[in-house]
Amino acid sequence: MSKQTHAFQAEVAQLLHLVTHSLYSNQEIFLRELISNASDACDKLRFEALNNTALYEDAPELQVRLSFDKAAKTLTITDNGIGMTAQEAIDHLGTIAKSGTKDFMSKLSGDQKSDAQLIGQFGVGFYSGFIVAEKITVETRRAGAAAAEGVRWISGGTGDFEVETITRAERGTSVILHLREEALDYANSWKLKEIVGKYSDHISLPILMEKEEWKDGELIEPNNEEGGRQPGGMVKTGEWETINKASALWTRPKKDITEEQYADFYKQISRDFEAPLTWTHNRVEGSTEYTQLLYIPGKAPQDLWNRDKKAGIKLYVKRVFIMDEAEALMPSYLRFVKGVVDSADLPLNVSRELLQESRDVKAIREGCTKRVLSMLEDLAKHDKAPEATEGVTDVLSEEDKAKIGQYSKFYAEFGAVLKEGLGEDFGNQARLSKLLRFASSSDTVSVKGMTSLADYKARMKEGQDAIYYITADTLAAAKNSPQLEVFKKKGIEVLLMTDRVDEWALNFVHEFDGTPLQSVAKGAFDLGKLQDEEEKKAAEDAAETFKPVLAKLKEALKDKAEDVRVTSRLVDSPACLVVTDDGMSMQLARMLKQAGQSAPEVKPVLEVNPEHALVKKLDGSVHFHDLAHILFDQALLAEGGLPADPAAYVKRVNALLS
Numbered sequence: 001m002s003k004q005t006h007a008f009q010a011e012v013a014q015l016l017h018l019v020t021h022s023l024y025s026n027q028e029i030f031l032r033e034l035i036s037n038a039s040d041a042c043d044k045l046r047f048e049a050l051n052n053t054a055l056y057e058d059a060p061e062l063q064v065r066l067s068f069d070k071a072a073k074t075l076t077i078t079d080n081g082i083g084m085t086a087q088e089a090i091d092h093l094g095t096i097a098k099s100g101t102k103d104f105m106s107k108l109s110g111d112q113k114s115d116a117q118l119i120g121q122f123g124v125g126f127y128s129g130f131i132v133a134e135k136i137t138v139e140t141r142r143a144g145a146a147a148a149e150g151v152r153w154i155s156g157g158t159g160d161f162e163v164e165t166i167t168r169a170e171r172g173t174s175v176i177l178h179l180r181e182e183a184l185d186y187a188n189s190w191k192l193k194e195i196v197g198k199y200s201d202h203i204s205l206p207i208l209m210e211k212e213e214w215k216d217g218e219l220i221e222p223n224n225e226e227g228g229r230q231p232g233g234m235v236k237t238g239e240w241e242t243i244n245k246a247s248a249l250w251t252r253p254k255k256d257i258t259e260e261q262y263a264d265f266y267k268q269i270s271r272d273f274e275a276p277l278t279w280t281h282n283r284v285e286g287s288t289e290y291t292q293l294l295y296i297p298g299k300a301p302q303d304l305w306n307r308d309k310k311a312g313i314k315l316y317v318k319r320v321f322i323m324d325e326a327e328a329l330m331p332s333y334l335r336f337v338k339g340v341v342d343s344a345d346l347p348l349n350v351s352r353e354l355l356q357e358s359r360d361v362k363a364i365r366e367g368c369t370k371r372v373l374s375m376l377e378d379l380a381k382h383d384k385a386p387e388a389t390e391g392v393t394d395v396l397s398e399e400d401k402a403k404i405g406q407y408s409k410f411y412a413e414f415g416a417v418l419k420e421g422l423g424e425d426f427g428n429q430a431r432l433s434k435l436l437r438f439a440s441s442s443d444t445v446s447v448k449g450m451t452s453l454a455d456y457k458a459r460m461k462e463g464q465d466a467i468y469y470i471t472a473d474t475l476a477a478a479k480n481s482p483q484l485e486v487f488k489k490k491g492i493e494v495l496l497m498t499d500r501v502d503e504w505a506l507n508f509v510h511e512f513d514g515t516p517l518q519s520v521a522k523g524a525f526d527l528g529k530l531q532d533e534e535e536k537k538a539a540e541d542a543a544e545t546f547k548p549v550l551a552k553l554k555e556a557l558k559d560k561a562e563d564v565r566v567t568s569r570l571v572d573s574p575a576c577l578v579v580t581d582d583g584m585s586m587q588l589a590r591m592l593k594q595a596g597q598s599a600p601e602v603k604p605v606l607e608v609n610p611e612h613a614l615v616k617k618l619d620g621s622v623h624f625h626d627l628a629h630i631l632f633d634q635a636l637l638a639e640g641g642l643p644a645d646p647a648a649y650v651k652r653v654n655a656l657l658s
């Protein structure tokens with residue numbers, strides 16, 4: 001193929017512009033990205049070669065080589081991995097196929113620092129080479145293809161790139177970076193060693209660099225007064241040395257690994273700039289043998305909410321990399337966990353489909369889930385500093401001290417995802433329930449106002465036989481909801497749930513430790529033993545005398561309300577809406593509608609407060625019909641909904657005001 005010019009896909013051009021113009025804060029990541037691509041290419045070859053050893057040609061030892069040429073101002077990363085055909089080079093180096101990257105582009109803020117962080121998270125991969133290079137040449141040949149089918153790809157990182165056929169004897173890929181003036185520092189072996197040590201030490205593949213030796217300068221004019229030596233310098237010896245440890249971190253004994261090494265490894269596999277919150281590293285023995293090294297990140301990634309987001313677990317079989325994002329190894333509600341699982345039992349040629357069915361995988365998944373939950377339980381246990389009792393001082397180990405506040409931090413980032421587990425993983429539901437935290441209507445709940453169900457239970461009033469909760473869109477809406485009035489009056493605590501997932505998750509949890517969970521906006525009002533006989537009698541009497549009005553209200557609102565009844569749950573408000581015990585809550589129905597899903601039409605029950613002046617006015621009023629509708633629409637507004645016909649509502653209110 002003679003030289004062809006191709007235009008970059010628009011998104012790539014946009015990304016390149018960003019890479020070259022704003023990525024100065026963390027320049028050196030380019031090397032990590034390119035080494036990681038080289039290592040992936042070797043992994044791919046190893047994988048394909050399982051069924052076709054001829055692909056190794058005459059070079060079975062997979063490796064990455066770094067070399068530089070100060071005079072030519074180039075830095076080259078070469079691998080003898082899978083390589084690319086011309087079409088693959090055009091496709092892979094000219095477009096962004098991954099939706100994740102596109103997603104990321106839409107999140108850019110224009111602020112250099114946070115954009116650079118984002119790039120770290122998503123990884124711009126190959127294109128990061130343009131941070132330091134004004135031009136990149138890629139020379140490559142696909143393993144198994146003829147030498148004459150090599151490809152050269154060249155681009156200056158602006159609108160287009162060129163591709164032509166070349167002859168390339170060795171398989172694999174060389175990425176040649178033509179360094180910018182201000183990036184010439186990278187053509188230096190110390191610098192390269194330092195960066196490899198920082199980011200790529202644990203790549204399980206040797207990274208080689210040509211050895212250098214100090215050489216004194218030539219002797220000049222020994223007899224002359226100015227005689228002496230020319231300045232010396234480092235010269236290449238022609239011998240290659242391995243500059244990374246090339247040992248898979250997770251295979252080393254725990255005691256030999258420092259905290260810093262654990263954190264560095266996490267940064268490598270997660271592309272997170274920040275240290276992880278915590279991790280667990282174990283060799284599991286028994287009927288299924290594997291090693292797990294699992295991390296909980298400190299911060300949620302931007303795309304956490306994407307339920308299609310793949311799991312962060314890399315699968316290895318006896319140290320051979322098999323696949324990234326092995327979703328079968330971790331349930332979806334733990335998709336934020338990053339790490340490595342290395343199995344001793346799975347076959348090397350295991351496919352994603354096979355993973356789904358394997359019994360070993362099931363055991364690993366259960367084992368990993370349990371480990372993560374134990375890790376969280378441990379954080380939760382040490383979240384709060386023990387309260388000081390007079391005369392007793394708790395002696396905390398340094399380790400436990402470091403855990404104070406960690407669980408709250410975790411929960412703020414990932415709590416909502418964890419809740420998905422309530423509906424997904426029934427086997428662990430009880431453990432998950434203990435890990436839940438909610439805001440509360442009680443003023444006594446500590447500073448950040450999050451409480452566990454167990455703590456709520458411990459505070460329950462004498463005679464209280466349910467855990468009360470309310471769901472709403474915001475904390476303010478929950479706190480000021482009319483349904484809460486009588487609870488406030490009686491000093492009964494109610495949990496305030498404002499995560500979008502709460503409503504759905506609570507469908508699966510009916511009780512905690514033997515105590516039922518009861519929504520204050522569902523079903524008939526019944527405080528059980530908390531309501532005394534006198535109150536009950538008064539409520540019944542009110543219901544009796546109110547009967548004729550109720551009948552009229554029901555008739556007036558028959559299209560909107562399932563039923564109309566009196567209630568004693570209200571104190572200051574005239575009315576509120578509730579749904580039947582088994583009905584879908586109004587909030588969930590609204591959420592489904594917003595998400596474009598079909599939701600059954602929910603007809604709520606209108607409950608009125610017979611003690612309220614507005615409600616008292618109803619009887620005999622000439623505006624009965626309008627008042628009835630206003631009462632209903634206002635109750636809907638108070639709980640975050642919108643009247644079906646807002647204009648009609650405004651008209652009615654105006655008519656009454658004028």
Ligand SMILES: Nc1ncnc2c1ncn2[C@@H]1O[C@H](COP(=O)(O)OP(=O)(O)OP(=O)(O)O)[C@@H](O)[C@H]1O
Nearest residue numbers: 037038041083084092093122123124125126127173
């Ligand atoms: N050294 C290489 N050998 C073979 N193929 C490569 C090499 N470098 C890049 N590629 C191909 O180019 C594609 C794009 O690379 P890029 O680094 O932009 O993204 P990625 O590696 O797929 O994703 P990420 O960097 O986010 O993991 C790769 O998926 C791979 O197919």
